[in-house]
Amino acid sequence: MDPFMLLLLALLAFMIIGSLIAAETEDLLSSVVCVGAIGAGLAIIDLFLGAPDLAITQVVVEILCVAILIRVVLNRKDETHRTHKDTFAVGSVLLFLGVLLVLGGWAMTTLHPFGEPLLAGDQPGVAQQYLTNGLQDTGAANYVMAVLLDYRAYDTLGEATVIFVSIIGAYVILRQRGKLRHDTGNESDS
Amino acid sequence: MTQGMSLIVKTITRLVTSFITLFGIYIVLYGHVSPGGGFAGGVILSAGMILLLLAFGREQTMKIISHSALVIWDSAGALAFLTVAVVGYLAGDFFINFLSTGEPYRLASAGTIPLSNMAIGAKVGAGLFGVFLALAIFRPGRHQEEE
Numbered sequence: 650m651d652p653f654m655l656l657l658l659a660l661l662a663f664m665i666i667g668s669l670i671a672a673e674t675e676d677l678l679s680s681v682v683c684v685g686a687i688g689a690g691l692a693i694i695d696l697f698l699g700a701p702d703l704a705i706t707q708v709v710v711e712i713l714c715v716a717i718l719i720r721v722v723l724n725r726k727d728e729t730h731r732t733h734k735d736t737f738a739v740g741s742v743l744l745f746l747g748v749l750l751v752l753g754g755w756a757m758t759t760l761h762p763f764g765e766p767l768l769a770g771d772q773p774g775v776a777q778q779y780l781t782n783g784l785q786d787t788g789a790a791n792y793v794m795a796v797l798l799d800y801r802a803y804d805t806l807g808e809a810t811v812i813f814v815s816i817i818g819a820y821v822i823l824r825q826r827g828k829l830r831h832d833t834g835n836e837s838d839s
Numbered sequence: 840m841t842q843g844m845s846l847i848v849k850t851i852t853r854l855v856t857s858f859i860t861l862f863g864i865y866i867v868l869y870g871h872v873s874p875g876g877g878f879a880g881g882v883i884l885s886a887g888m889i890l891l892l893l894a895f896g897r898e899q900t901m902k903i904i905s906h907s908a909l910v911i912w913d914s915a916g917a918l919a920f921l922t923v924a925v926v927g928y929l930a931g932d933f934f935i936n937f938l939s940t941g942e943p944y945r946l947a948s949a950g951t952i953p954l955s956n957m958a959i960g961a962k963v964g965a966g967l968f969g970v971f972l973a974l975a976i977f978r979p980g981r982h983q984e985e986e
Binding site for chain 2: 701702705706709710712713716717720721784785786787788789790791793794795797798799802803805806809810812813816819820823824
């Protein structure tokens with residue numbers, strides 16, 4: 650096999666092992682560190698596949714996420730309890746997982762091979778259109794930005810709205826002012 | 840001021856934070872020429888501020904930028920991005936690149952793309968740092984004195 654594919658598969662195995670540890674470990678802090686390791690693996694894969702924009706974003710967002718998660722997790726005990734495992738539940742989960750694997754493997758055979766995007770085929774598709782006309786149309790040397798902020802700027806507006814709404818949601822959950830207090834009746838709201 | 844981390848961390852932070860901020864501004868401004876862009880640059884800016892917050896504690900950081908100022912920056916970035924879209928609508932079509940595309944590979948090129956990058960950078964940077972600051976200052980079970 651191609652050594653490049655072997656490298657990618659090794660990184661993929663590293664990420665899968667990391668996510669299994671993150672899901673199964675008892676300690677929340679170790680789980681957060683494993684999530685950071687998965688993000689680092691994904692950033693390296695992005696670099697090898699020739700997507701530096703994505704790699705930069707992945708690295709910085711992962712660092713920020715790990716910092717926020719450590720801040721949240723640090724003073725907190727794991728409050729989950731082990732539940733008794735039912736044979737029927739485990740059996741049905743395994744059965745449906747097997748069905749999903751078989752169907753997914755069957756569906757994989759009909760997909761395009763890895764590394765040959767559908768839009769850049771022998772037919773001059775939309776990707777070829779962007780590569781040919783991008784510089785004259787937008788004047789941006791970075792074609793990723795040309796697609797993100799010119800050709801597909803409406804998508805980016807939706808993305809920005811999602812971030813805006815989630816940040817407002819975080820403020821609403823974390824706020825102190827304006828919350829109803831059920832324990833004390835005589836205290837006046839500030 | 841005994842808040843924050845040790846003297847070593849504070850000294851290194853003092854040296855490094857300005858360079859991190861400068862790099863974030865560079866990533867935002869040159870998003871249309873080199874890899875990067877508004878989102879990544881904004882996250883780098885907020886990461887520099889988070890380093891400051893972790894090293895010096897929240898009182899020192901709130902002297903530089905308060906939480907309400909962060910909310911204003913966040914909303915202003917979102918509004919600026921929407922303004923670019925709506926002005927494009929007035930010039931012909933939603934999100935049309937109404938400025939001249941200019942000479943490629945220069946800083947002043949690509950029409951509205953640098954403007955959108957700056958708006959997204961301000962929005963993402965202020966918003967993500969605001970969430971971290973909110974986690975630091977809004978403690979459960981205690982009234983919030985400082986604003």
